[in-house]
Amino acid sequence: xxxxxxxxxxxxxxxxxxxxxxxxxxxxxxxxxxxxxxxxxxxxxxxxxxxxxxxxxxxxxxxxxxxxxxxxxxxxxxxxxxxxxxxxxxxxxxxxxxxxxxxx
Numbered sequence: 764x765x766x767x768x769x770x771x772x773x774x775x776x777x778x779x780x781x782x783x784x785x786x787x788x789x790x791x792x793x794x795x796x797x798x799x800x801x802x803x804x805x806x807x808x809x810x811x812x813x814x815x816x817x818x819x820x821x822x823x824x825x826x827x828x829x830x831x832x833x834x835x836x837x838x839x840x841x842x843x844x845x846x847x848x849x850x851x852x853x854x855x856x857x858x859x860x861x862x863x864x865x866x867x
Contacts (some may be wrong), residue, residue, distance in 0.1 A: 790836045797832035801825045 786797075808821035 794832050794836035801828045
């Protein structure tokens with residue numbers, strides 16, 4: 764193997780999902796980001812109170828954020844739908860032939 768390059772890229776050999784701790788950390792991160800977006804929305808609503816429709820839009824945007832954050836944080840990640848490489852036989856590879864049946 765002196766002249767050839769060796770590929771050290773790891774190969775996925777299992778269908779295992781990420782650990783519970785990794786999934787929980789990702790969900791917690793999503794929750795914190797979504798709840799963190801609520802504070803700027805409320806601050807912008809307070810800063811734009813002279814333009815009532817813009818302030819109202821920021822308040823309206825901040826109202827569903829906690830509900831959406833909880834739904835997204837409590838949802839587990841979707842299962843991977845991978846096409847499994849399975850052997851597919853040719854249906855005409857072995858054809859039925861007339862065989863003599865011997866009753867005994």
